[in-house]
Amino acid sequence: YPDFHALVDLQAGLVDRSIFSDEEIYKLELERIFARGWNFMCHESQIPKPGDFFLSFIGDDSVIATRDKTGKLQVFLNTCRHRGNAVCRAEQGHTKSFLCTYHGWTYGLDGKLIGVPGYKDFYHEDLDRSQWGLVAAPHVESYKGFVFACMDPDAPNLNEFLGPVGRMCIDQIASRGKLAIVDGVSKNIIGCNWKLAVDNVFDYYHVITHMSAFMSGGTAPVIRGGPGGSEPQRTVLGEYGHAIGGPKLTEEDVDAMKASPNDAVAQSRDLYHRMLPEVQETLGDVGVYAQGHPHIFPNFWVSGNQVSLRIPRGPNKTEIWWFTFLDEDMPKETRDMRMHRAIHAFGAAGMLEQEDGENWDQSTRATRGVLAKRYPLNFRMGMGHDIVQKDEKSGISYIDTLVSEHPQRWTYRAWADWMTAESWADLKRDRAPIPEGIA
Ligand code: FES
Numbered sequence: 001y002p003d004f005h006a007l008v009d010l011q012a013g014l015v016d017r018s019i020f021s022d023e024e025i026y027k028l029e030l031e032r033i034f035a036r037g038w039n040f041m042c043h044e045s046q047i048p049k050p051g052d053f054f055l056s057f058i059g060d061d062s063v064i065a066t067r068d069k070t071g072k073l074q075v076f077l078n079t080c081r082h083r084g085n086a087v088c089r090a091e092q093g094h095t096k097s098f099l100c101t102y103h104g105w106t107y108g109l110d111g112k113l114i115g116v117p118g119y120k121d122f123y124h125e126d127l128d129r130s131q132w133g134l135v136a137a138p139h140v141e142s143y144k145g146f147v148f149a150c151m152d153p154d155a156p157n158l159n160e161f162l163g164p165v166g167r168m169c170i171d172q173i174a175s176r177g178k179l180a181i182v183d184g185v186s187k188n189i190i191g192c193n194w195k196l197a198v199d200n201v202f203d204y205y206h207v208i209t210h211m212s213a214f215m216s217g218g219t220a221p222v223i224r225g226g227p228g229g230s231e232p233q234r235t236v237l238g239e240y241g242h243a244i245g246g247p248k249l250t251e252e253d254v255d256a257m258k259a260s261p262n263d264a265v266a267q268s269r270d271l272y273h274r275m276l277p278e279v280q281e282t283l284g285d286v287g288v289y290a291q292g293h294p295h296i297f298p299n300f301w302v303s304g305n306q307v308s309l310r311i312p313r314g315p316n317k318t319e320i321w322w323f324t325f326l327d328e329d330m331p332k333e334t335r336d337m338r339m340h341r342a343i344h345a346f347g348a349a350g351m352l353e354q355e356d357g358e359n360w361d362q363s364t365r366a367t368r369g370v371l372a373k374r375y376p377l378n379f380r381m382g383m384g385h386d387i388v389q390k391d392e393k394s395g396i397s398y399i400d401t402l403v404s405e406h407p408q409r410w411t412y413r414a415w416a417d418w419m420t421a422e423s424w425a426d427l428k429r430d431r432a433p434i435p436e437g438i439a
Contacts, residue, residue, distance in 0.1 A: 001028065004416040010409050013380035017367035020193035025419075026315035033298050033418045034059030036152045036427075037240075038161045040300045040309060041065040041075060043323065044145040045181050046092065051109060054092045057311050057319075058151060063137070064088050064098065065147060068109040073142065075149035076111050076134035087134065091185075098134070111136050143167065144174035146307075154424040162296065164396055165238025168287045169294030172244075173302045175279040177327035182339070186322040186347035192360030193367070194299060194318040195415070197310040200356055201293045201301045202245035202407035204233060205381070209359055213351040234290040235399040235407045237388070237434050240427075241414025245407035246292010248400060249274070254288075273327075286391045286398050295407075297414055305338050306346065316364050322347045379412070381405040386439045397434045406439065 002025075007016040019025055035058065042054040042065050053066040055078065062078035064087075078086050080100040087098040087107060097114065098107045106115030111134035119125060139150040141158040148158050155161065162170070173179070190197065200206070234248035249271065257275045273279055274288050294302040299310040305326065311319040324342040326335050346353040366372045382404030390397050399406055413432050421427035 001419075004419040008412040008416045009376075010379070010413055013378065013383050013405075013409070014376035015379055015412055016376050017373050019415075020195060020364055020367040021315050023315055026312070028419060029312065030059040032421065033415070034312070035061075036150075036155065036418070036424065037298060038139070038148040038150045038155065038158055040296070040307070041140075041147040041149050043179075043181050043325075044073075044142055044147055045179070047073075047147075049094070051094050051096060053088065053090075053095060055088060055090070057309075058137075058149065059312060060314075062086060063149065064134075065140075065149065066109055073140045073147060074109070074111060075137035075140045076107075079135075080105055081113070081132040081134070105132075107134050144170055145179065146170050146174070152424060156424070156428070161240065163239040163242065164394060165236055165244065166240075166242040166296050168236070168238075168283060168396075169242060169244060169296050169300075169302055171279075171282045171287065172294050173305065173307065173325060175276070175282055176273045176305060176325070177329050179325045180328045182324040182326060182342070186324075186342075186349075187319060188348040189313060189317060189319050190357040190360060191316060192318050192357065192364040193315055194310045194312040195412075196360045196363055197318050197320065197356075198295070198299055198301075198411065199408050200360065201295050202235075202243070202405075202411070204246060204292075204403045205405075206356075206359070209355050210352055213355060216351070232400050233402060233404065234286075234292065235386075235401070235404065235410075236286055236290050237397045237399070237407075237410055240431065241297030241411055241418070242295065243297075243407045243410050244287075244290045244292055244294045246290070249289045249291045284391070284394045284396075286394055286396045290398070295411070297411065298418075303346065304341075306342055308346065316368075318360075320347070320353065379405050379409055383409075384438060388435050388437060388439050390436070397436075399439070 007019050039058045041056045046054050047065060047067055050067045050069050050071050053064050056063055056065055064076045064078050066074050068074050078088050080087050080102065082105050083102055085100050085102040087100045104117040105113060108114045113129045113132045116123065116127060116129060119127065137149040137151050138153040139155055141148060143158055143162060232248040233246060236244040257271055271291060280288050301308040305324065307323045309321040311321065313319050326338055343349055344351060382401060386399045386401050386404055386406045388397050388399055417431040418427060421430060
């Protein structure tokens with residue numbers, strides 16, 4: 001395998017373009033990142049009862065998240081053990097069992113093979129059905145209703161994997177009151193490498209991309225710290241590549257919100273919930289002031305009241321999913337505003353993401369050309385200027401700066417760690433330490 005820390009040379013702030021298009025690197029990502037790590041499946045409220053199911057992905061593998069008869073969360077590979085056909089085609093629903101439409105093998109909600117047509121006459125009862133159940137994820141856990149699964153038996157539990165920053169990413173949305181998921185998940189495919197879509201999560205430099213959306217009035221210019229902006233940003237660094245990057249709430253903001261937590265500005269900036277004492281307690285100072293984009297490595301992004309997955313579909317194709325949540329106790333006007341933004345900002349009909357997608361597509365194309373490939377990409381913004389500080393109380397590291405590419409460098413550094421490690425033991429031992437001082 002190549003030296004991944006050389007391809008992602010963060011001493012020089014350079015990233016080799018091959019990591020966005022090389023087939024072998026892509027296959028290894030599926031192996032060492034997605035098949036090894038914790039992957040978001042769905043929200044518990046999407047499968048509240050035994051027999052409810054939701055189709056998701058682990059890397060490129062289709063998986064079924066369900067509840068067995070006892071109500072236990074289970075995740076199975078969506079492939080029949082006979083010839084491999086999918087045993088579930090519906091994206092979401094309720095069932096008593098999973099029937100393969102090819103030859104009729106049937107699996108229970110606990111994954112056991114419970115029906116084989118011709119078991120007596122054709123198999124002569126010579127098939128140990130107990131050995132041919134659906135392949136189950138060894139780890140399935142949820143944190144505050146968000147269900148994750150992991151296929152690697154040696155992985156740490158979800159709590160340890162998330163760590164304080166990963167948990168804070170989910171707290172940022174879970175603390176928004178009585179969460180109710182909006183029916184349906186917005187899905188669309190963009191012709192880009194999944195990492196470029198993830199990279200963009202932290203990108204507060206690309207304001208020009210969205211000028212047409214701003215000019216058409218389709219969405220408000222929410223990027224306060226962009227070029228020409230004077231407001232600070234905050235990047236929070238976590239274990240295994242989790243991070244939060246984006247604008248920093250100022251003390252003046254906090255004072256204004258405290259004075260009027262339900263006013264239109266607080267609502268439109270999506271910040272009113274931060275003023276709740278229990279939320280301030282959960283997030284702590286570092287989290288309360290970081291109002292940007294929380295990201296759980298490798299591909300789970302929290303954006304306000306939405307959650308997005310960047311699902312790899314090949315080195316040059318990414319499926320983007322958006323789950324939308326609303327606080328049941330929110331005033332109707334606020335709920336309507338949230339829905340309007342959910343539909344018109346991101347997803348298939350979202351102006352912002354369609355504009356982004358054009359750029360990601362072109363960037364991905366330019367990682368394939370034999371000539372363009374010779375020239376690495378520049379990730380040098382803020383290098384040698386960003387100062388990593390540590391919050392005394394929580395021990396969490398953060399950087400307060402203007403627009404910077406530090407969160408991207410942190411994510412690619414984590415990517416190189418995951419790609420280099422051959423096992424969880426390696427990854428725990430050899431991942432890059434969070435830097436201190438000037439980074
Ligand atoms: Fe499923 Fe044959 S492939 S029963």
